[in-house]
Amino acid sequence: MSMVFHEMKKIWNLKILLVIALLCTLYYSIFLSFHIENFPNGHPMTEDVGYSIELLQRYGLTLEEDEYAEFVQETRAKLIAEMEMHIQSNPVFAAAGIFSYEDYEKLRGRDQLTEAENIAYWTLLGEEGGFAQFKMQALEWIENHYRHYPQYTWPILMSEAANQKERDRLAAIMETGEYRNIMNWHVYENTVAYSVNLAILSVLAVLTLVSPLIVTDRARNVHLLQYTAKQGRSILQKQLAAVLLSAFLLTTLLLVVFGAIYATNGTWVFWNSGLTSFLNSYTFWFEMTYGQYLVIYIVLLYVLCLGTAALAFVLSRLSRNLITLILKIIPVFGVLALLCGFVFVNPFSLENIVYRTTGIPGMEPFVCGLVFVAGVSASLYIVRREKKVDVMDAIG
């Protein structure tokens, strides 16, 4: 174990750690910060998310017919009262000949507005009017999605289903009323966008951290010294363990840091919400909650990062110097980044690209597992081969 620890000390080199920290910071500012700083992104997304949270807090995980009717009726009355209050108190409405909510509503259907009417119309869409009109739009959005799901959305999804499996799943959703789950689409989309980018960053960071270990030793001919020691050629086994352990630790570190940053978005309130929902555009193969989705994502990310580390170990062993190592890492990173997109964009949904390509539901863990098995198998082969290799040959 102490050998593994010493190899890990070589991997966790201060210079590389500083560069990785810098790369992570820059990556965050270019690709991730947008999903934190701009969530919810403007109006009426802010109101959509706000109402979804309110629904969840008032009625629990699902929205039944009577609850829906009560919420819509109450909220609409409250909003109309709020709008009436703004209309009565703000003179721009009187200037445009608007004295009640009904007058304001009539504007919405008109093609041409006078300047005064235009100002009045936009007042209820702005901060001055408490974004009341956006709140109304968000309410209508919820109303339409709930009412339309069994009437329009579900029949369209059924007619567009590619095969019997999809039709069976859709039938089950309707039969069990799973569509009544409260899960906001914007929240899900935001989580997916952040998680895909985080997965790519994790793969990049793991490749950057663990790749130089073997090639640096070989460039300095340290391996010849190591092979004459008591440990002998089994050192490579220890180095593989150190690489995998380092990848695990780095992935954990990245998940903790970037997970903590993401937690500030407050999307965790949906932890127990089912992903298949009238408020979400995607249909999922399994009855899965938002929390379960996040746990599965974390597990898959660990599997992918460990597979990546094992692949990096193989590439490092097969490279003469650091430049040839980089030349090999770049295409591997390209493929793995593409895989992240395939696996982590809408995983376990009917729209996931892995499912769309293979036609087999739930292939996402298999793809990550394949990377892991391929990487570890190749590494074990390299370790085993090392026992008989001619040490005077630089590549072996």
Added chain:
Amino acid sequence: MFIYRLELKKLLSSAAVWGFLAVCLLFNLFIIGHSVDEYADDVGAASEQTGVVLDPSFYEKLSQMTASGDRASQHLERLKAETDGVTDVFDGYETRNIGERYIAAAGTTGYFAEAMRDKYAALQKVVDEKAKNDESLTLYFAGVTYSRHQFLFNTLLGWLLTEGALVAVLLALLSVGYEHIFRTGHIVYSTKKGRAVLRPKLAASLSAGLGAYALLALLTLLVYFGVNEYGDVWRSSVSSLFNYRVDLIAGNRPFVTWYSFSVLTYLLAMLAAGAGVVLCFSLLAFGMGIWIRNSYIAFLVFLAAHAVCIAVPVQMPSTWPMGPAVKYSAVLSPVWLWLKHGLWFTDGDIDILWAHFETIGLFVSLVVLAAFCLFSALCFRKRNLA
């Protein structure tokens, strides 16, 4: 010259470099495989008979054309419909609004707002000239011009540039770090040539990088033009009425270039400017390689430096006194030129303040980076290598 040849040989004897080029080529072939458009091919074939200038002779020849087969007939009818009654998009076209919208969207004031206005005032003269010459009345690829233009000049050339830059950077790092990697530094630097070996090394790495870019471009474009029929479209103007730009701020608008480019001359200009960008990246990597002996760290620092160059102008609030200056100057750096490659030789977008930004950017970057390389080499002459 002898040492230059040997240095070049060192670089070209690396199997990993050739393997990387092969992977890049395979990737390019993969994306080319997804670019096939039968209608565009038929337009290209038809252009050989009709020519590309939309004048009475074109319409006469087009009306006399016949097609065999359902698909070809449909395509011919579609071509007739798309070219029927078209007018010069530059007649009465005003560019002033574009500048004003950019100024309003970015909240630009003072010198920067005036510079933006000046740019679009200059563009107006170009547009008037194009209108006078009926430059937009050319065929290009009719209704599928946008997708074909974007694929070749944005997607394919973008990937070529990325691949060429990566190879050039790694070759530069390999060249400058070779003696450190193979522990031959003490022998090489104690010879008569000594540390002056950096000169042939630089020449070798620059020529190898440019050569790799040229090789990739040659093979990729050979396949691309072998698969896609261009016919006489080569002579068509890139500012054809069928070509346009998607602009979220100023709205969709014609594709206006500062000079009158045909598809062929635009392609050559883009490839030449691409070579300039590759050269810039190569120079920077070489300079960094002199300072940072570990090639791996040098490559990571190279990436981080460019990420900083992207992130700082994006994150910097435009209300800061230096904000706009940093933002507009950053566009002249190699990494921003790389990001904006689809807009080269045009007026650019909201981030671009000056006309001919790619030429200015390349000139400034090449001068600065050549000076950086020279300075690094001078420092290297007196560095303690122990």
